[in-house]
Amino acid sequence: MASDGSLPDSMRAQFLDDFNTPYSLRTVPVPTIGSPNEILIKVDAASYCHTDAVLAAGQMKPNPPSLPHIGCHEFAGTIVALPKDSSSTFKIGDRVGVPGRSFSPCGTCFECEAGPTPEDPDADPPGYSVYCSGALNNGISRPGGFREYAIVDSRQLSPIPDGLSAVDTAVLMCAGVTIYNALKRCALRPGQRVGIVGCGGGLGHLGLQFATKMGFKVLGVDNADAPLQVARNIETGARIVDSRVQSADDVAIEIGAEDGKQDRGDMGLDSVVILPESQKAFDYGIGLLRNHGRCVLVSFPERGFHVSARDIVFRDISIVGSLVGSNKTSREVLQFAAEHGVRAVLKTFPLARLNDLVAEYHKGEGGKLVIDMSLPD
Structure with a gap:
């Protein structure tokens, strides 16, 4: 914004002009509000997600974005303009977190009309749903947060x-709400055991913190030195396992011995969350479960996972998926993180260095990477 509080005519934005190419920083007009539900924010922080890498590689199927494209579906900012006669409870100057889903949902499909149910009490109210198939998504099917101003x-x-700072918040608007919702889908009581496979990554290391603060006994699993170090450096009390060193069977038996169990089928975790897009990670997670355990899938590799019917039939293992969370859940995540001190391990970059951030991401060293708009180029 200008020093007198007025809005500038132009802004900087990072564009993906073609798949598998670097981002290009350009100056473009500041977007304008076009409907009663739209708000203009000044972007303060924009976090990089695995989905951004998938999209940039041209692997967002079946509906890749049109190019050129502005990515980022987890960001945070400050409201700078509202529509005329706005009925929103927000006001200019409010700080807000912005998830990718769901921009301008139809309001009339079965998802939008459903509302909360006994099975899903956290669902969005009637008229709006993050699962609306007709909605657009910030940073995926419409412009996202890698720009100085955004319509949301x-x-x-x-x-x-x-x-909570804007940087803290940005990483929670996809990574945070996704792992938080996955942990809720585990359907556990405090004191029960949960595992997080991929515990040193962006979602995983947040999951370690959320799960321990929820009162669960937590096991983290990873298979690379840097992510394992990220997980071990967080003071959660979670047990961290290197899957290259210990088999799932050995870990489950150790847990069973601690719990005083005698039967192998009763040894292991009550639930496990699978984050990597790896068959080995999936198999390892299933191997950690006790009979009647639940596997919650967050990852969705292009070729899917091979599932053993024996695990499902003879061990009564259930498998469910989890995709982000409702707006109620998003707000709950921020309150929970603020109250319990859940923070991402992160590195920050200025907007002009987005390509350096991407290069850092591909090193696979864990944690989260964030564009901090307050940093000088």
Whole structure:
């Protein structure tokens, strides 16, 4: 914004002009509000997600974005303009977190009309759903947060609690809400055991913190030195396992012995969350489960996973998926993180160095990478 509080005519944005190419920084007009539900924010922080890498590689199927494209579907900012006669509860100056889903949902499909149910009490109210197939998504099917100003849907937004910075918030708007929702889908009681396979990555290391603060006994699993170090450096009390060194069977038996179990089928975890797009990771996670355990899938590799019918039939293992969470859940995540001190391990870059951030991402060293708009070029 200008020093007098007025909005500038132009802004900088990072564009993906073609798949498998670097981003290009250009100056373009500041977007304008086009509907009663739209709000203009000044982007303060924009986080890089695995899905950004998938999209940039041209692997977003079956509907890749049109090019050129502005990515980022987890960001945070400050409201700088509202539509005329706005009925939104937000006001200019409010700090807000922005998830990717769901921009301008139809409001009339079965997803939008469903509302909360006994099976899903956290669902969005009637008229809006993050699962609306007709909606657009920030940073995926429409422009995202790798720019200085962005139009967002007021119904998407989560107020940022005191104590959370924009950088802290940005990583929670996809990575945070996704792993938090996955942990809720584990359907566990405090004191039960949960495993997070891929515990040193962007979602995983947040999951270690959320799960321990939820009162679960937590096991983290990874198979690379840098992510394992990220997980071990976080003071959660979780047990961290290197899957290159210990087999799932040995870990499950150790857990069973600690719990005083005698039967192998009763040894292991009550639930496990699978984050890597790896058959080995999936098999390892299933191997950690006790009979009647639940596997929650967050990853979705292009070729899928091979599932053993024997595990499902003879061990009664259930497998469910989890994709982000409702707006109620997004707001809950921010409040939970602020209250319990959940913070990402992260590195920050200025907007002009987005390509350096991408190069850092491909090193696979864990944690989260974030564009901090306050940093000088």
